[in-house]
Amino acid sequence: MWGKIPPRNKNFTGREDLLAKLRKGIADQVTAVVPHALHGLGGVGKTQMAVEYAYRYRDDYDLVWWIPADQPVLVRSTLAGLAPHLGLPSPTASGIEDAMYAVLNALRRGDPYSKWLLIFDNADQPEELNEIIPQGSGHVLITSRNHRWDGVVDTVAVDVFSREESVQFLGKRVPRISGGDADRLAKELGDLPLALEQAGALQSETGIAVSEYLRLLEERTGQLLSEGKPTEYPVSMTAAWGISVTSLAEKLPEAVELLRYCAFFGPEPIPRDAFSQLRPGLDQRFADLLADPIRLTRAVAELGRYALARIDSAERTIQVHRLIQALVREELPEAKQRQIGSEVHLLLAGFAPSSPADPNQWPRYQSLLGHIEPSGVAGSRDPDVRELADNFVRYLHRSGDFPSARSFAEQFIEQWTKDTGEHDLNVLDLQRQLGNILRELGEYGAAAELDRQTLAKLESTYGSDHKSTLLTLNGIGADLRTHGEFLAARDHDENSLGRYEEIFGKSDLITLGMVNSLALDLALSSDYQGAKKLHESAYIAHLALAQGEPNFDKVSLLVAWSGLARAVRLCGDYAEACDLGEDAYAYGVSDLGADHPWTLRTAKDLSIAWRRTGEFDQSLDLAQDVHARYVRLFGLDHPDTLAAAMCLANIQRTTGRLDDALELAADTVQRYPRIYGPEHPYNHGCAGNLALLRRVFGDAREGRELNERALVGLEAKLGRDHHYTLTVATNLASDLAALGELENACRLGRGTLRRLEQLLGETHPMVLVCAANLSANLRDSGEEEEAETLFQRVQDGYARTLGLEHPDARVALERRYLDSDFDPPPN
Incomplete structure (x- = not known):
């Protein structure tokens, strides 16, 4: 099993002592997994060493899996993606968290593979990996720039090449180079592998004489030193990069232009399709390049040949080393930086789907995760870019990633408030979203206060009938419910529904959301028949809207479907509630995932319905599963976790597990007042x-x-x-x-x-x-x-x-x- 290991570097050179030390440390491991880390500055070749280790010793393993580790969410999803290869349910069926833990357990047991190697690349925060370093009979290898791994795992420090290695590397990269020229070039470049790779690539592509290259290097180094610019890396590295860029500009200027735009994305792989969108506002020369697929393809290829970018043709991505990105940006005047940064925002906005509620579009939004913050999207005032930011938060919210949604929303609100004021409509719309997110996180007081402030500003600035004002009313009703004011919520939502129907129409998705809210109010007021009628009308309307609509909001459909099943149960029709609940739960698992918050809510209600019909074993199994998922995803004090705990305690009591039921119920009763x-x-x-x-x-x-x-x-x-x-x-x-x-x-x-x-x-x-x-x-x-x-x-x-x-x-x-x-x- 060979999982997305980067291609082997045919020019890999030296590092034999380090590889031998690494291999000995790993091979001497007897029982428990002892992770091994390669750490050092950027550009010294840590990742290349890990790749070489994987290829060199692949015959010693049944399974080798590569995990990009610079973001925790990528670690978890990549580990979860291993599940089907181990004979386990896929992440879609079981949820990312469950799939990941199932993978870790399978690796620990050695079933079906006892000889495995996991490589966590670019893991800079040890504390983020501690709980997911697997145990068992396999091996773990980490690459990182963070020296804090030294106190956590067995580490191998990776430094620049020895001179012998530098000369050997240049001999492979530039076959006609003499030993003396290679030695002089290595000395001037400080033996830094990344700089040597660029110098070698340039000479291989252009045939430039070493003496001429050294002359240019000395000239550019002197210029940099005279400017006195501080740099994180040796001046020789910066000079080498500058020579490569200058040479490429003479050969294919549009390739350098493409590199400049890549420098304003994040350091993660950039989807090639981000450059397939022609957007108004782009520089004309760059727009002409994007409009010519042959020239664009050549420009991408040249960046790879000059070792200025890593091109992954299979994944259709372009990745530029963060050091090269920084050097490219620093070279440009501030005005040019602002221009390209703004245009990159437009490219991101053009690449982003327009339907953040559609699960089919969530992988595309996920590919943007590594670029939203580094590219400075928050600082843009362009309406399309702010719409991108708003949609990105919606995607995180609808997909159930509430902590990330909150983090991004707060960042955007803070920046936008500074830029355009607290009464700006973009700010207020995002505050409304943040109120919904805070409620999902169980922070009811904060949500209610934010909604109150947002509504007051909207009414005073934009009027009572503005769309944004009306949308905020739904949040106010939800705040009343979370504070136990069920009758007040019902009266509020009844009045709001009339206004929604008048402004948006009865069949609009926005109106149907308010219908669902009112149905909740009626159920909380013991009017179960009324709740059933409203939920049924909303469900039927959602089905009608879903017909022939590929980007339909599946979360909204499940909300209505689950609500109908619950209302039917509350009316006393338990068998019918089970039928509806089983269908709704299956839909949630298949279309949203087993860990999605609304899939879990639907599952909890189905467990209750099974309990009411006497299907105790099914009810108990599902209640245990739902509660365990909630604890892992949201912790013990989240409102949904508490509701799931009470559901589990009830079926435990029903099935005679009285000690467990009493312990869980007593603990839950103590926790409830902290939230409500x-x-x-x-x-x-x-x-x-x-x-x-x-x-x-x-x-x-x-x-x-x-x-x-x-x-x-x-x-x-x-x-x-x-x-x-x-x-x-x-x-x-x-x-x-x-x-x-x-x-x-x-x-x-x-x-x-x-x-x-x-x-x-x-x-x-x-x-x-x-x-x-x-x-x-x-x-x-x-x-x-x-x-x-x-x-x-x-x-x-x-x-x-x-x-x-x-x-x-x-x-x-x-x-x-x-x-x-x-x-x-x-x-």
Whole structure:
């Protein structure tokens, strides 16, 4: 298995002592993996040594895999890409995080390959790799400019060539060069491999005499020294680069022009297609080059021949060493730097897709990741470039990379505010996006404050009916929901929906987003039938929009689909909810990935639906998987992690894993107020779950106390006639019965049943639970006639809905108590 190892350098020279030292260190490794690092300054040939090691010892390995390590996200995705080659599910099926950890486990076990080599190239931050250095019987090789690896792993310092190596290298690169000329050239270039490569390439391409090259080198070196410009590298290196560029300019000026543009991208591979977009605003000469594919192809090839760029024809990329980029930029006057920098922004904007919500376009956006910040996109005021920045943040948001989306949004907002003011529409639009991102990260207070400020500025500057103002209203409704103000959110969103329909039309994707928000509000207000109707209308409308639209927003479709499945379940139609949920979850995995936040939310709801239908094993497996993914992706205190934890605790209790359930529920109840504040309904609902477990463990008194506090909190926030409140009241009646207070239990049960019937209808599963428990309490208190009448109603209700073989029905028919739990929904 040979994974994207760069081509072998046919001119590789020397380094035998270092390679021998490296090989001995690796070969002497006995049990645990001891990573080995090649470290040194840029341009000394660390990567070339790693490539040579891989080719020289490839027969000793079953698997060799190359990992670009200058960005953590690239490390994880490249490791995950190894999964199918190890017989593991692909990242698309299992998610990048799970695929990566599965790969690390397979390497640790040596299954199917025990002899493997991983090469992490350009890993400059040791702490970013610590947790993903695999263990096992294989080998790990790292290249880095960072000397801090010296205290972490076994290191081999890579310096410039010895003189002997320099002479040997030039002999390979320039076959006709004499030993004396090679020695003089190496001395003047400080034996730096990158400088020697450029000098050798120039002489190979032009046939320039060494004496003439040395004359030019001395002349240019003297000029540089007289200018007194500080440089990170030897002056001779800068001079050698200058000679190569001058020679290439005489042969093919457009190649040098292309190099200058490449210098203003990031140091990562540049997609060739970035140069296939003719954009207004480009310099005419450069535009003419881009319009001529033959000249452009020749220019690219010449950059490779002169060793000024690495050309990867298979991947269709151009990569310029960061040192060469810096030298090119420094050579140009500031005005020219600004001009080319601005034009590179236009090229990036032309290359970027126009549909950041379309998963099919996400790989193209990902290829821009290494260029957005280094190219200075944030500093541009061009409308197209700012649209690129906005779309890039949208891509990160829609793809589920919330931390990166936040980081880029904050950078852009800070720069744009300095440049064009806090009331600029670009600033305010991006602040609206940032508010949504902060909510996804669980920072509800910060999101609400930012949304409030953004809305006020939009209304005062652009008016109440401006598109951006209206779009911000959806965020305000979401803020109300996250703060537990469900009725206020419903009223706000009802009013907003009318304005959306008037301005955008009923079938617009923006309007459908507000329909979904209102449906959430209705569900949180216990109007499940109303929520189902709205979710269904939104889902059908999304399907209509998706017909024949290749760039459709698949996340929005899954949001509507998942919402419909949830609403159907809340209405009590569990089997139908499972059918919808299974289809929606499969769609999320296949089209968005197993780790996408909305795939995980859909999976959590499906686990609940399976639990409600009695498919306990499936429910438990999925709940465990979802919770584990959330913990890995977002940590223990993220709102979705907490909801997944409560879902898992509920199915653990249902399946008799009581110790695990109690431990997880107790921990989750402690964490909830940190995110939502002490009086949020979700806190009280989850406390009700913990109370239930306390009673199951035999401590009905503590269960009662917990439920009484939860009931007071829910009534204060939502009123008595709410599903959450009545669920806690139902369980509290069971606490009272367990404590022998049958009269109080029956009184509470009668009132709760009456309210539930009015709220949900006589055959809703929650109503049947309350009725069954009340029947048992009435029977124990001697009121057998009323108990029997109610028991028959329960039996008939189950026969008409869930069936008499449903686990709840069997418990009820045995006249045992049923427990009702709470599952926090998405915000």
